[in-house]
Amino acid sequence: MSYAVKEMFLTLQGEGRQAGRRAVFVRMAGCNLWSGREEDRATAQCRFCDTDFVGLDGDGGGRFRDADALASAARALWGDASGERPYVVVTGGEPLLQLDPPLIDAFHAAGFELAVESNGTIAAPPGIDWLCISPKAGTDVVQRAGDELKLVWPQPGIDPAALEAWDFSHHLVQPMDGANRQAAEDAAVALVMERPRWRLTLQNHKALGLR
Numbered sequence: 001m002s003y004a005v006k007e008m009f010l011t012l013q014g015e016g017r018q019a020g021r022r023a024v025f026v027r028m029a030g031c032n033l034w035s036g037r038e039e040d041r042a043t044a045q046c047r048f049c050d051t052d053f054v055g056l057d058g059d060g061g062g063r064f065r066d067a068d069a070l071a072s073a074a075r076a077l078w079g080d081a082s083g084e085r086p087y088v089v090v091t092g093g094e095p096l097l098q099l100d101p102p103l104i105d106a107f108h109a110a111g112f113e114l115a116v117e118s119n120g121t122i123a124a125p126p127g128i129d130w131l132c133i134s135p136k137a138g139t140d141v142v143q144r145a146g147d148e149l150k151l152v153w154p155q156p157g158i159d160p161a162a163l164e165a166w167d168f169s170h171h172l173v174q175p176m177d178g179a180n181r182q183a184a185e186d187a188a189v190a191l192v193m194e195r196p197r198w199r200l201t202l203q204n205h206k207a208l209g210l211r
């Protein structure tokens with residue numbers, strides 16, 4: 001099958017337990033919880049998105065005819081830096097709309113360790129090396145196991161205590177960026193102080209002016 005990619009770039013992973021790590025980001029186009037159009041935001045299932053995932057027009061974006069073409073473009077972005085296994089983060093949009101077993105195999109064949117950032121409403125295929133799930137209030141999260149659960153906070157309608165029962169190695173809380181970011185940071189710190197299972201994660205790339 002072919003793959004619709006908004007953009008592809010080399011940066012540092014900004015968020016979560018792998019923050020600070022050199023990574024190729026592959027941002028898949030499209031999401032199942034929002035059209036990506038501002039006029040639809042107020043009625044979308046996910047209303048706080050900080051990302052443009054519409055179209056194929058970003059740097060390194062396009063329609064890739066098959067899995068090998070996409071994986072080798074990502075591998076070229078990594079370059080010849082040695083000493084660590086190349087690391088790719090597939091995000092979006094919602095990457096599990098498109099990430100299928102042939103693409104997972106192609107990333108591995110290209111030498112990558114594969115991380116995925118997903119909203120958890122689509123079951124993850126096997127073979128992902130690092131799975132981050134970020135639940136959205138009011139949605140049916142079917143993927144309740146993985147490596148890290150990244151809760152954007154505050155989200156009325158989500159009970160952090162209930163999420164502690166899900167099968168994740170790390171429980172992270174990330175302040176919601178937007179008009180109320182200061183209040184969101186305060187709320188995220190308060191959650192950690194109340195429930196020590198949770199650790200704070202900040203969006204380092206934004207503070208650093210990276211993508």
Ligand SMILES: C[S@@+](CC[C@H](N)C(=O)[O-])C[C@H]1O[C@@H](n2cnc3c(N)ncnc32)[C@H](O)[C@@H]1O
Nearest residue numbers: 048049050051092093094117118119134176177
């Ligand atoms: C743009 S989403 C793409 C992956 C997937 N659709 C998801 O939601 O997990 C990447 C990450 O950014 C987080 N995110 C989106 N908007 C945010 C915001 N306004 N503040 C903080 N994190 C946000 C998401 O929760 C997710 O963890």
Ligand SMILES: Nc1nc2[nH]cc(C(=O)O)c2c(=O)[nH]1
Nearest residue numbers: 012013014015091117205211
């Ligand atoms: N540097 C950087 N780190 C990130 N971690 C998760 C991101 C995402 O949008 O999925 C992201 C992103 O957009 N940029």
Ligand code: SF4
Nearest residue numbers: 031034046049093119
């Ligand atoms: S699910 Fe992810 S990509 Fe989709 S609108 Fe929400 S944050 Fe954005």
Ligand SMILES: [Mg+2]
Nearest residue numbers: 050051091211
């Ligand atoms: Mg982002």
